[in-house]
Amino acid sequence: MKIEILGTGCSKCNKTKEVIEKVLKNDGVEAEVVKIEDVEKILNYGVMITPAVVIDGEVKLVGKVPDEKEIRKWISQ
Numbered sequence: 485m486k487i488e489i490l491g492t493g494c495s496k497c498n499k500t501k502e503v504i505e506k507v508l509k510n511d512g513v514e515a516e517v518v519k520i521e522d523v524e525k526i527l528n529y530g531v532m533i534t535p536a537v538v539i540d541g542e543v544k545l546v547g548k549v550p551d552e553k554e555i556r557k558w559i560s561q
Contacts, residue, residue, distance in 0.1 A: 485559065513559050
């Protein structure tokens with residue numbers, strides 16, 4: 485599983501990465517977590533508001549920090 489966090493480095497983007505990594509560690513799930521800060525790459529996903537979360541190429545969330553419940557739902561699918 486590849487999880488991409490789209491954002492230019494704002495506090496919400498950093499918090500999104502922290503929360504995702506925490507859930508993965510606590511649940512014992514292996515995933516590649518990548519932070520994408522390149523605006524052009526972010527726009528290629530059609531994302532205009534960050535933070536955004538992309539899992540295996542599919543945009544899951546835009547414009548807010550996900551909660552742990554949402555993340556667990558995504559990684560269990």
